[in-house]
Amino acid sequence: MATSPDAQLTIEEKFLTILSKVKDPELPFLSVLDLGMIRECSMAADGQKLVQIKITPTYSGCPAFVSIQESLKKTFYCEGYFKLDIKQVLSPVWSSDDITETGRQKMKAHGIAAPQQGATGARACPYCEATKIKVLSEFGSTLCKSLYLCQACGMAFDHFKCFPRKFFVKTAQA
Amino acid sequence: MVLDKRKMNVRPKPQDTQLAKSFQHRLGLALPIEALYMLRLADSNLILSHRLQELCGKTAPLEEDLALSNLAINFLGHARLFYQHLSESIEQWKSEDDIVMKRSERFFLSLLLCEQPNVDFAYTMVRQFFYDLFYLELMKGLCTSKHLPMQNIAQKIFPEASYHLQHSQHWMNVLLHGSKESLARTKKAIQVLVPYTAEFFLSDEIDLALAEEKIAPPLVEIQKKWEQIALPLCMSVGIDLKQYKHTIIGGKQGKHQEYLGHILAELQYMQKSYPGLSW
Numbered sequence: 001m002a003t004s005p006d007a008q009l010t011i012e013e014k015f016l017t018i019l020s021k022v023k024d025p026e027l028p029f030l031s032v033l034d035l036g037m038i039r040e041c042s043m044a045a046d047g048q049k050l051v052q053i054k055i056t057p058t059y060s061g062c063p064a065f066v067s068i069q070e071s072l073k074k075t076f077y078c079e080g081y082f083k084l085d086i087k088q089v090l091s092p093v094w095s096s097d098d099i100t101e102t103g104r105q106k107m108k109a110h111g112i113a114a115p116q117q118g119a120t121g122a123r124a125c126p127y128c129e130a131t132k133i134k135v136l137s138e139f140g141s142t143l144c145k146s147l148y149l150c151q152a153c154g155m156a157f158d159h160f161k162c163f164p165r166k167f168f169v170k171t172a173q174a
Numbered sequence: 175m176v177l178d179k180r181k182m183n184v185r186p187k188p189q190d191t192q193l194a195k196s197f198q199h200r201l202g203l204a205l206p207i208e209a210l211y212m213l214r215l216a217d218s219n220l221i222l223s224h225r226l227q228e229l230c231g232k233t234a235p236l237e238e239d240l241a242l243s244n245l246a247i248n249f250l251g252h253a254r255l256f257y258q259h260l261s262e263s264i265e266q267w268k269s270e271d272d273i274v275m276k277r278s279e280r281f282f283l284s285l286l287l288c289e290q291p292n293v294d295f296a297y298t299m300v301r302q303f304f305y306d307l308f309y310l311e312l313m314k315g316l317c318t319s320k321h322l323p324m325q326n327i328a329q330k331i332f333p334e335a336s337y338h339l340q341h342s343q344h345w346m347n348v349l350l351h352g353s354k355e356s357l358a359r360t361k362k363a364i365q366v367l368v369p370y371t372a373e374f375f376l377s378d379e380i381d382l383a384l385a386e387e388k389i390a391p392p393l394v395e396i397q398k399k400w401e402q403i404a405l406p407l408c409m410s411v412g413i414d415l416k417q418y419k420h421t422i423i424g425g426k427q428g429k430h431q432e433y434l435g436h437i438l439a440e441l442q443y444m445q446k447s448y449p450g451l452s453w
Contacts, residue, residue, distance in 0.1 A: 060330050061251020090255070090326035095333075137237035138341055139244040147237070163333040169317035171325060 015041045015051070018079050022071050026064045026142045029106050032072070036098025039089055050083040051076060056094045059143040095165040107160060113148065115162035122159035125150035191379050193283075193427060201281060203266055207380045208321055210283065211390060213273075214426055215312075216256035217284035220274065222305060223249035224437050229292055241341060245302070248334055255327045263323075275445035279434045286425035287370040289433040296349055296359035300367050303342040304404070308374045310335040311399045315391025324389065343407075350411045357411060364413055372421035374400070 009017075019038055020031045032038050032055070040054040053072065057065045069086055076084050096115035099107075104114035113122035124131045130152030137147040145158040193210055197203045205213075226246035233239040257270040267273050287305055292298045313335050316328035349360040375397040377385070384390035401415075408415050424430065444451055 057251075057330075059248070059251070060255055060334060061247040061249070063247070088258075090330050091322075093326070093329040137240055138337070139237070139241040141240070143244055143247060161337070167333065167336075168329065169314055169332055171318055171329065 011043055012041075014079075018075055018081075022068065022075050024064055025067050025071075026144075027107075027110075027112075029110055030103055032068060034100050034103030034106060036100060036103070037068070037094065039092075044085070048083060049081060050085055051081045052085045052087070054087050054089045056089050056092075058094050062143050064142075093168065094163075095168065096160065096163045097165045099160070111155075111157055112145070113157060113159040115160045116164075118164045118166050120162045120164065120167075122146075122148050122157075125153060125155065126157055127155050128153040193378075193380070196428070197281065201277070203264070205264065207383055208324065208389065209260055209264060210380055211384055212256045212260055212324065214283040214285075216253045216260070216273075217282050218288045218305075218425075219249040219253035219256075221282070221284040221434065221437060222288040222301075223247070223253060224441060225288065225290075225292060225301075226298075229298065233295070242298070245338060245341070248338070252327075252331050252334070255330060259323050259327065271445070275442050279430050279438055280428050282430065282434060282438070283428055284425055284430075284434070285370070285373055286422060286431060287367065287373070289425070289431065289437060290367060290370065291433060293363070294359060296356065296363040297367070299342055299345045299349060300360060300363040302338075303346045304367060304371050304374075306335065306339040306342045307400050307403055308371070308396065310339045311396045312391065315396060319389050320387065321389040343403075346407060350407070361411075361413060364408060364415075365418070368415055368418045369420045369422040371400075373423045373425060376423055376426070378426065 016033065019033050019041060022032045024030050024032070024035060035058060037055050037058060038053065039056050040052070042052055044050040044052050055069070055072070072086060073084050076082075097117055099115065107114040108126045111126050113124065113126045116123055121135075122133060125133055125148075128150060130150055132151045133148050134151060135146065136149050136156060140147045140158055144160055146161055147156060148159050149156050191207065191210070194205055194207070197205050197210075223246045226242050226249065229239075230243045230246065231239065233242055254270060257273050260273055261267045261270050285305075287301060290297070290301055292301075310332075313328045313332045316324055317332055319325040319328065346360075349356045351357075375393045377393045381390060381393055385392040405415055
């Protein structure tokens with residue numbers, strides 16, 4: 001029996017590869033992993049090849065969330081996992097701190113100022129790094145973005161809104 | 175409504191509250207008080223969202239048009255979080271659409287403020303400011319609720335709600351300290367809308383019972399925090415909110431003004447004409 005390179009991968013690694021192919025339709029260079037939306041992805045112990053996924057929404061009104069779930073189903077189906085159990089979980093609550101470092105770099109490469117860890121507002125222009133920037137609009141083209149203008153290079157750019165966890169209300173469990 | 179002291183520690187059974195009774199008799203739904211509480215929050219968000227949607231493409235500056243549309247979709251998302259939980263926990267409600275499309279206005283428990291029309295930008299912003307301030311404080315309180323689903327939803331909503339308040343508070347300052355015209359219009363809007371804020375803080379048996387069980391924050395505390403910000407802001411231009419003694423209430427009990435009927439006629443038209451229609 002020929003062994004494909006995939007055979008050496010553990011099931012978690014396979015899942016990570018598949019998940020990295022599921023993109024946000026509004027930010028098609030970011031995967032659900034980059035955004036930190038996947039809380040859990042595992043194979044059910046029942047031997048039926050059922051994949052259980054726990055996913056958390058980024059912004060509660062985000063219309064892309066539905067299409068992300070569809071895309072999850074499609075992508076897993078194409079990889080041979082036909083049964084998927086997707087559950088929406090709200091706890092622990094999503095924060096912009098959950099976006100990975102890779103995700104932040106990808107945003108910058110596409111001209112979006114990534115959210116800062118533990119602070120609000122954009123820090124610098126993603127194009128020229130200048131810090132002399134001003135808010136054009138608190139609300140941008142999608143729920144997750146606000147619009148800025150760089151006063152050094154004159155470029156308008158999107159900023160991924162910051163919701164740092166440290167500003168959240170502490171719960172008894174946390 | 176003041177409750178009998180002896181009854182304070184007793185959780186009202188669904189059949190004990192007037193509201194639950196009417197849901198039981200007219201719709202055949204036995205709703206626990208948490209569900210009625212959530213329904214109030216969800217309906218208020220849905221109706222306010224509908225009002226904001228009406229402005230999509232109509233606001234003069236492009237930034238503001240984006241902002242109001244963003245707010246509308248956020249409020250819809252917040253309403254959906256509650257409806258989703260309700261549709262999972264109440265057997266007769268199979269889906270979110272079931273909850274929204276199959277009730278008449280008498281069974282909508284939204285706050286009266288939310289259904290007030292967008293007369294002009296001042297009205298829209300004053301309505302938004304009054305509601306955002308209340309909503310943020312309420313969600314802050316619910317973040318430590320003993321009811322876990324409620325707590326999770328409030329945790330999700332809280333950061334977004336604080337973003338909303340920044341926006342409306344900023345606009346209130348701009349309008350109140352802008353031109354003579356903007357001040358006059360905003361004053362008028364405040365005068366008309368203030369009576370509706372009384373309903374925010376009016377505790378009925380549901381609010382009292384849930385506050386007692388530490389599921390919801392006591393509305394008296396929310397009122398204090400609300401007044402701490404709203405009173406000085408209006409006082410800065412000589413408007414004393416305390417002078418308006420007149421109150422208009424009823425939404426939380428399902429007693430609405432004519433506005434809601436029109437909103438629902440539009441919202442539910444397709445489902446009423448073609449029951450069960452789907453894409």
